[in-house]
Amino acid sequence: MGQVTAMPRNEDGIAAAIGVLKQKYGDALQTGQSLRDQHAHTTTWLTPQPPDAVIFPTSTEEVADIVKTCAKYSVPVIPFGTGTSLEGHVNAPAGGVCVDLMQMNKVLEVHAEDLNCVIQPGVTREDLNTHLRDQGLFFPIDPGANASLGGMVATGASGTNAVRYGTMKDNVISLEVVTADGRVIRTASRAKKTSAGYDLTRLIVGSEGTLGIVTEITLRLQGIPEAMSAARCSFTSVGTACEAVMQVIQYGIPVARIELLDEHSVAAVNAYSKLDLPEQPLLLMEFHGSEASVVEQAELFGQIAKDNGAIGYEATASTEERNRLWKARHDLYWATLQVRPGAKGISTDVCVPISRLAECVVATQERMKADGFVPMVLGHVGDGNFHSVVLLDMDNPEEVAKAEAFVSWLNELAISMDGTCTGEHGIGQGKMPYLRKELGDAVDVMAAIKAALDPDNILNPGKVIAS
Amino acid sequence: MGQVTAMPRNEDGIAAAIGVLKQKYGDALQTGQSLRDQHAHTTTWLTPQPPDAVIFPTSTEEVADIVKTCAKYSVPVIPFGTGTSLEGHVNAPAGGVCVDLMQMNKVLEVHAEDLNCVIQPGVTREDLNTHLRDQGLFFPIDPGANASLGGMVATGASGTNAVRYGTMKDNVISLEVVTADGRVIRTASRAKKTSAGYDLTRLIVGSEGTLGIVTEITLRLQGIPEAMSAARCSFTSVGTACEAVMQVIQYGIPVARIELLDEHSVAAVNAYSKLDLPEQPLLLMEFHGSEASVVEQAELFGQIAKDNGAIGYEATASTEERNRLWKARHDLYWATLQVRPGAKGISTDVCVPISRLAECVVATQERMKADGFVPMVLGHVGDGNFHSVVLLDMDNPEEVAKAEAFVSWLNELAISMDGTCTGEHGIGQGKMPYLRKELGDAVDVMAAIKAALDPDNILNPGKVIAS
Numbered sequence: 001m002g003q004v005t006a007m008p009r010n011e012d013g014i015a016a017a018i019g020v021l022k023q024k025y026g027d028a029l030q031t032g033q034s035l036r037d038q039h040a041h042t043t044t045w046l047t048p049q050p051p052d053a054v055i056f057p058t059s060t061e062e063v064a065d066i067v068k069t070c071a072k073y074s075v076p077v078i079p080f081g082t083g084t085s086l087e088g089h090v091n092a093p094a095g096g097v098c099v100d101l102m103q104m105n106k107v108l109e110v111h112a113e114d115l116n117c118v119i120q121p122g123v124t125r126e127d128l129n130t131h132l133r134d135q136g137l138f139f140p141i142d143p144g145a146n147a148s149l150g151g152m153v154a155t156g157a158s159g160t161n162a163v164r165y166g167t168m169k170d171n172v173i174s175l176e177v178v179t180a181d182g183r184v185i186r187t188a189s190r191a192k193k194t195s196a197g198y199d200l201t202r203l204i205v206g207s208e209g210t211l212g213i214v215t216e217i218t219l220r221l222q223g224i225p226e227a228m229s230a231a232r233c234s235f236t237s238v239g240t241a242c243e244a245v246m247q248v249i250q251y252g253i254p255v256a257r258i259e260l261l262d263e264h265s266v267a268a269v270n271a272y273s274k275l276d277l278p279e280q281p282l283l284l285m286e287f288h289g290s291e292a293s294v295v296e297q298a299e300l301f302g303q304i305a306k307d308n309g310a311i312g313y314e315a316t317a318s319t320e321e322r323n324r325l326w327k328a329r330h331d332l333y334w335a336t337l338q339v340r341p342g343a344k345g346i347s348t349d350v351c352v353p354i355s356r357l358a359e360c361v362v363a364t365q366e367r368m369k370a371d372g373f374v375p376m377v378l379g380h381v382g383d384g385n386f387h388s389v390v391l392l393d394m395d396n397p398e399e400v401a402k403a404e405a406f407v408s409w410l411n412e413l414a415i416s417m418d419g420t421c422t423g424e425h426g427i428g429q430g431k432m433p434y435l436r437k438e439l440g441d442a443v444d445v446m447a448a449i450k451a452a453l454d455p456d457n458i459l460n461p462g463k464v465i466a467s
Numbered sequence: 468m469g470q471v472t473a474m475p476r477n478e479d480g481i482a483a484a485i486g487v488l489k490q491k492y493g494d495a496l497q498t499g500q501s502l503r504d505q506h507a508h509t510t511t512w513l514t515p516q517p518p519d520a521v522i523f524p525t526s527t528e529e530v531a532d533i534v535k536t537c538a539k540y541s542v543p544v545i546p547f548g549t550g551t552s553l554e555g556h557v558n559a560p561a562g563g564v565c566v567d568l569m570q571m572n573k574v575l576e577v578h579a580e581d582l583n584c585v586i587q588p589g590v591t592r593e594d595l596n597t598h599l600r601d602q603g604l605f606f607p608i609d610p611g612a613n614a615s616l617g618g619m620v621a622t623g624a625s626g627t628n629a630v631r632y633g634t635m636k637d638n639v640i641s642l643e644v645v646t647a648d649g650r651v652i653r654t655a656s657r658a659k660k661t662s663a664g665y666d667l668t669r670l671i672v673g674s675e676g677t678l679g680i681v682t683e684i685t686l687r688l689q690g691i692p693e694a695m696s697a698a699r700c701s702f703t704s705v706g707t708a709c710e711a712v713m714q715v716i717q718y719g720i721p722v723a724r725i726e727l728l729d730e731h732s733v734a735a736v737n738a739y740s741k742l743d744l745p746e747q748p749l750l751l752m753e754f755h756g757s758e759a760s761v762v763e764q765a766e767l768f769g770q771i772a773k774d775n776g777a778i779g780y781e782a783t784a785s786t787e788e789r790n791r792l793w794k795a796r797h798d799l800y801w802a803t804l805q806v807r808p809g810a811k812g813i814s815t816d817v818c819v820p821i822s823r824l825a826e827c828v829v830a831t832q833e834r835m836k837a838d839g840f841v842p843m844v845l846g847h848v849g850d851g852n853f854h855s856v857v858l859l860d861m862d863n864p865e866e867v868a869k870a871e872a873f874v875s876w877l878n879e880l881a882i883s884m885d886g887t888c889t890g891e892h893g894i895g896q897g898k899m900p901y902l903r904k905e906l907g908d909a910v911d912v913m914a915a916i917k918a919a920l921d922p923d924n925i926l927n928p929g930k931v932i933a934s
Contacts, residue, residue, distance in 0.1 A: 111820065111822060112717075113713060113717060113821065113822040114820040114821050114822050114851075115716065115717065116820070155662060156662045156666075158660055158662075162660060166637070167660050169666060169669065170633070170637060179912065183908055184908075185906075185907070185908050185909040185912055186906065186907070186909060187906075187909055188887070188906070189882070189885050189886050189887040189905060189906075190820050190885040190886070191818040191819055191820060191851055191852075191881075191885070191886045191887040191890060192818065192820070192821070192850045192851055192852075193625060193629060193634050193818055193850050193852060193890050193891065194818060194887040194889065194890060195622065195623045195625075195673055195816075195887075195889045195890060195891050195892060195893040195894070196887045196888055196889050196894060196898075196901075196902055196905055196906065197673075197894055197902050197906065197909075197910065197913050197931055197932070198670060198673070198674055198678070198913045198916060198917075198931070199623075199636060199669050199670060199672065199673055200909055200912060200913065202636070202666050202669040202670070203665060203666060203669070203670050203916075205666065206662055206664075206665065206666055207665055211665070222719070223717065223718070223719040225719070226719075246580060249582065250579075250580060250582065250690065251690070252689070252690040252692070254721075290763060292759060292760075292763055293759075293760055293763070296757060296759055296760070349662075351658040351659065351660055351661060352658055353578065353581040353583070353657050353658060353659070354580065354581050354659065355578060355580040355581050383659045383660050384581075384658055384659050385658075385659075385660060414658075415656070418656050418657040418658070419656050419657070419658040420655070420656040420658040420661040420662075420663045421663055422661065422662045422663050423658060423660050423661060423662060424660065424662050425662060426662040427662070427663060427664055431663075434663075435663055435664050438656060438663055439652075439653065439654070439655070439656075439663065439664065440652070440653070441650055441651075441652050442652040442653060442654055442664075442667055443664065445646065445652055445667060445920065446664050446665045446667065448919045448920060449665060449670075449916055449919060449920070450665075451919065452915045452916060452918065452919030453912065453915060453916070464664055464665070465664070
């Protein structure tokens, strides 16, 4: 790990395809080293593998044409959004053409009365919400990074709001997709629900660019709630914090966000975002609803927190204070990196049934301590999904080996608890060995689907399922 | 239509497979005509096509063994639950072995703290809810019929509660599936969310037994709400009723059920269920939540209804009265059949963006009147999903032709409104022509998946995608 596997390169095909595309698209295709480097995997510790060229299409027809050209020469095509994925999803282990979709960034239709919209894949989460605000609407999925919606479809993103609003799988109504042979298909109508054939929409969501390139997205929207409020409280241990979360979920409080930061994460946030939160395990909550419902939710939560020994429960209806807290939460990954300047960070991602959450989090902290790492644990605990950030010196082989062993141990622990090796980051290159451990022969079924839809393995090869 | 297409039969293979299975399973395999007839399509107007034998496995291992035997002789395998599907899903157009899963009816695990459970496919919706009640939990999806959960997975069922709780696609966490070659796979862990590889869970949900046979189901559960209440009100037209529904959804009222019955459906209900509802377009609502939230929802709804000219708004917190209303709603299909004794009923199913709902419903009523049918329209209008029931004399070829033309017209109307030819009944045999009209080349992608996972086309052949 850290080290990624290179795949055989089709040098002649790559040269031919780039020649044809350059001829046709001129400056919209670039081969400069620095641009190619920017389009390799640039986050966390996996080794970057740049593509041979980057192309910037402006329409579905251009994407289809590019894929047809690459298909003709059996050349890999790697779709690219903002490059914020964490498991090597955008690396080019066999080289090929990176298709940067960020020029396709139009909001095409907003159907306020239907609570949905149609957008191009290069629209970012923040841009979409800015566009929607005047109409009293928002798109709830929030993975932290200001990712492109195309990328969020590809990785099946979720994040802080998923506990209330679900993940991308629950919020994509329909997709326009360019298939491996350059055909353009639409996976569903704009109806809110459908039983019309196999659910291609949800097959493409989370397929990480390996089954098709998404060129248009129909998303479910939400009305901006009448009221929002936030609350926070501290606990003496992550175990009791997790216990409180479990009770909140069982009680059916429709909490919009419920996030855990352990004491080390709180310290990192305090330092980076200039806050003075108590450096103890912390729960951050957000409530959405009517004025009355938000008050009721906050009161119920306060009672459950108190019953579990919470300290310093504070609720706020101030938008400014709420935004400050959540901005700090969103900056947490960057904050953790500052704890050990110069270190690389591995943000692992597992998800377990919530009844096993406390046990899994505590075991993770203990193992990290034993390994000599700062035991930072944080996450979307209302879903049983958490991350730990391992900070390591990549020039210290012993540390790297320890980090590898830790990640491997944590993934296997989650799997042994009937959980998953990834709740939201996806498989990419980094998690392929665990996918097989988790799902066994089901991976062969996935491979059969991949082979049927992309027989020459040109769509983002070397990801999800090893070829 | 009405008439279904027979497919070539593999007589030698069928005889051989039945011989081998009879030898092994004895009385658990039956070939008597009346049992075979009961396992053909028995609802609505499609011609029944009985299987050659019916077998009753009691374990996953037996299902896998049965599929392996049928695969060896290239014999169709048709999974069967309660037989309440409406589009010929359980017909055997090429003969073969019907696998009746109703002996596999155990609730295997209830994880109250995780809000999920693991069950066998033969558990029915009502049995599951009876089992869960003591623990304060329920499974919300309610298609009306007391269907088996396996069948509900296969058709991707939804129904009255979907507006609040989603469809089967949103509520199945993981599946155990026997594939076409008799392997047993598990599609996901028991974690609440996952990004681990392609979403096989949601690919199998709604695949109507054509990609695998479901032998175990992990379902998401809900806590029984603290409070429930119901309300009803009448409107002078279905148009204004639909307008009110659209506003309720836009306003974000988390209504648990919102059902429309047109004046003819109300009359049918009154006659069948001995009620005296005003014979005008009617909305039936149900609210779930805390005591305070339920009161707030009912008040908000009442205001919106009034603004849209509702008449006779009545709310009730009485469990008995609520149950009586919803029992009547559930019996509606049987009630409509009584309107014309001896007639066959076609319950069509379309779903459109909610902004087009009023227009689509009104056009449907007008066309039915013009065709001389009683224009009965009803449905889950909070999702834009409605049914119309056509009552016809199957011995009158002119009526049958008119009914066929009507169904065809309605499906195409829904598709032209960016809606779907089926919101919840599925494709089966009856809707195959419309699937192609709705999704074009996407159907080829579905066919490629089918061919990859079931190369000999033994799993419920002749459904969803024509072979």
